[in-house]
Amino acid sequence: MKIIKLDASVTASNDQDAEALRARLRECGTLLVNVMSSAGAGKTTLLSRLICDMPERKIAVMEADIESDVDAKKIEALGATAVQVHTSGMCHMDAGMTTAAFDALEENDVDFAFLENVGNLICPAEYDTGAGVNLMLLSVPEGDDKPLKYPLMFQKSDALAITKTDALPYFTFNVEQCVARAKKLNPDIAVFPVCAKTGDGMGPLEDWLRARLQAWRNTI
Amino acid sequence: MHEMGIVLHLAKTLDQTAEEEKLTSIAKVVLQVGEVSGIITDLFTDCWDYFKPRHPVLRDCELVLETIPAVTWCDNCKQKYPTVKYGKECPYCHSGETWLLEGSECIIKEIEAE
Secondary structure, three states: EEEEEEEEOOOHHHHHHHHHHHHHHHHHHOOEEEEOOOOOHHHHHHHHHHHHHHOOOEEEEEEEOOOOOOOHHHHHHOEEEEEEEEOOOOOOHHHHHHHHHHHHHHHOOEEEEEEEEEOOOOOOHHHHHHHHHHHEEEEEEHOOOOHHHHEEEEEEEEEEEOOOOHHHOOOOOOHHHHHHHHHHOOOOEEEEEEEEOOOOOOOHHHHHHHHHHHHHHOOO | OHHHHHHHHHHHHHHHHHHHHOOOOOOEEEEEOOOOOOOOOOHHHHHHHHHHOOOOOOOOEEEOOOOOEEEEOOOOOOOEEEHHHHHHOOOOOOOOOOEEEEEEOOEEEEEEEE
16 A cells, blocks of 8 residues: 655645646637636626627637527527537536537637536635636625635736616616625736627727737737 | 636546556545635535446546635735635735735545556
8 A cells, every 4th residue: 555645735636637728728829718607697698799799709608508599599599600519517617528519519620618617606706727817707786795705716806898778777786896896806807898788988998808819819 | 617627637637647548447536625715515426426327537536625714915014814714804904915925726636546
């Protein structure tokens, strides 16, 4: 009998898969954007708006849900390539599942590949999917206290889109306070208050994504 | 389910290690689980019991869980304090400028095998 010291994170195998996927995406010049939020924060609506606003970019979407293909159908109706991934009850996407989803797209010349993660503010933040950018959404009806309750996702995200800003008059959501709370957890997080339904505030987010794509392609 | 995903990764890592080290059977795995890792150990053990018989090298493997206490650092008064008891606010100076030092990890510490 021998004792082997490992001292490895339990997700070490996932981290290897994530690095492998990132290397592959870099070769394709594709920026994988991992989109995370709770269920109903407006991920599909935001992606629909991005597809309509950026016709010059080739966009593909991987929809991860526990059941159904309603999201993938909405995206396909807009003319973008979409695949629906069923996580079989799992509450998050990991790098292996994301790699399989990317393979299923059968596209090698995509500018943006969006991964619409399972609606959940907790588990998706714990797994590296192989994405080049993590984008999280927090919708106005959810409340400005969420950075306090679910800090990890705010820490892991490169950008925060505060969605459904058209609902601000009906809720006590304090945007300034929310931004301060998010920045306290992650000083580098970029924040974009948007209303994907009307397109309000989408410009700065789209410019940010374009700049990230450029940066992704420029760093070898 | 959160625990299921972690057990899947654990089993995969152990399978890989067994292949690399040419192990035929793993008798014991020691896992260090942070107090605020979000892992519910009862559920974790249930998931482990489900996956164990499905991996030949793990068939007789005992799972030992060790707890890593969560410790928070206060940036304002430069002191450490136990996270679970006091949370985000420093018990000494009541500042919110605090950071988790450890306690959110889940580490495979070691295995016993042949």
